[in-house]
Amino acid sequence: MPETLRGDCANCFGLCCVALPFARSADFAVDKAPGDPCRNLGDDFRCGIHTRLRPSGFSGCTVYDCFGAGQKVSQVTFGGVSWREAPETAGQMYEVFPVMRQLHELLRYLTEVLARPAARPLHAEARSLLARVEGLTEGSADALEKLDVAGVRAEVNPLLLKAGALVRATAGGKPKNRRGADLIGARLRGAKLRGADLRGALLIAADLSGADLSLADLIGADLRDADLSGADLTGALFLTQPQLNAARGDAATLLPEGFERPSHWAGRC
Template identity: 85%
Template sequence: MPVSPDSTTLRGDCANCFGLCCVALPFAKSADFAVNKSSGEPCRNLREDFRCGIHEKLRPSGFSGCTVYDCFGAGQQVSQVTFHGVSWREAPGTARQMYEVFPVMRQLHELLRYLTEALERDAARSVHGELRRALTRVEELTAGTPDALEKLNVAAVRAEVNPLLLKTSALVRATAGGKPKSRRGADLLGARLRGAKLRGADLRGALLIAADLSGADLSLADMIGADLRDTDLSGADLTGALFLTQPQLNAARGDAATRIPAGLERPGHWAG
C-alpha cells in the first residue's frame, strides 16, 4: 500500500533505515565534511547497527553537512518496504540497486512533503483536488518495485507536480497583501537584507548563502529550494513561510527571537 503522508513517514527515521545516506551518497572534504567519501562507500562513522557513531557531535567533528540533510523518510521506505527489511549487509547483491533507488525515493518523498503542505493551505483550496490526485500518484510510485524505481524518470514526475506547487504559492502569497516581491533564483550571496520587508516574496531557488536576513519579514514567503547555508535569520519572521524544510533551517543561523513555521523545530545550534 502507498505510504500515508504524515509527520512520521516524511521524516528520516534512522532506527528503521540501513544507514543509506551514510553509504549511498558521496561527499567531498570541505567545510561541511571532514573527509572524502565515494558513493557506495560506508562512512567511517557508520556503526554495525546502522547508526552514526558521532551523531551527537557531528558539527564539532567536521561533519556539519550531515546535520542539514533529511531524506524525508525515504531511508526507511527503501529499507523496510522496497527491500522488505533486508539490508545491504545481509544481501550484498542488492547493494548497488538499493543505492540507486534511494535518491529516487528521496525526491519522491520530498514531493510528498510539499504536496502535503499545499493541501494544508486553505488559500489553495481551489487546487486541492488536483493536489490530492498528484499526491496519490506520487504515493503509488513510492510503492514501486526496485526495478520500477530505478528506471523511474523522476525529473518528469517533478515537472508534473511543480505547476501545482506554483499555483499553491501564488494563491497563498496573494493573501499577504500588496504586490509580493519576486527574487526567484536571485544571487543574494552575502546580501545585506537586515530588516527587509519580504512578506509573501517569491524566493524559490534564491542563493542566500551568508546573507543577513536578521529581523527580516519572511512571513508567507515561498522558500522552496532557497539556499540558506549560514544565512542569518536572527529575529526574522518566517511565520507561514511556504515549503520551508527542516534541513534549510538547520543550515541557517538564528536565535530565540526567530519565528519559525509550525511543525518545524528550532535547531539546537542556534543562539539563545
C-alpha cells in the same frame, strides 16, 4: 507533517551514510565515495557521532533530511533485508535511494498544499498528484531505478507554483519577486519580504536578521549560513527543516508551526 515524511534512522539501513558521496570540506572532515560506508556508521546502522557531528567536522550531515525515503527503501522496497545481509542488492539499493528521496520531497510539498486553506481551489488536483506519487513510491526496485524523476517533478511543479501564488496573495500588497535571484551575502537586515517569491534564490550567508519572511515561498532557496536572527518565518511556504538547519538564527527567530529550532542556533530555547 506525517511521520512517514520524516527520517526514521532506527528503521533505515544507514543509506545516507553509505549511498551518498561527500568531499573533504568545511562540511565534511573526510572524502567518501558513493557506496562506501561512512567511517562513523556503526554495525547497528546508526551514526557513532550523531550528537557531536558539528564539532567533529560533519556539519553537512546535520542539514540533510531524506524525508522518510530511507526507511521506505529499507523496509518496503527491499523488505527489511539490508545491504549487509544481501550484498548483491547494495548497488541497486543505493541507486533507488536518491530517487525515493526526491519522490518523498514531492510528497512533503503536496501534503503542505493540502494543509493550506488558501490553496483550497487546488486541493482536488493536489490529492490526485499525491496519490500518483505515493503509488510510485510503492513500486519495485527495478521500476524505481528506471523512473523518470525529472518528469514526475515536471508534473507536480505547476501545481506548486499555483499554490504558492495563492498563499502569497494573502500577504496583501505587491509581494516581491526574487525567484532564483543571486543574493549571496546580501545585506537584507530588516527587509520587508512578506509574501515574497524566493523560490530557488541563493541566500548563502545573506544577512536576513530581523527580516519579515512571513508567507514567503522558500522552495529550493539556499539558506546556508544565512543569518535569520530575529527574522519572522511565520507561515513561510515550502520551508524544510534542512534549510533551517543550514542557516543561523536565535531564540528570537519566529518559526512556522511544526519546525524545530536547530541546536546550533544562538540562544536556542
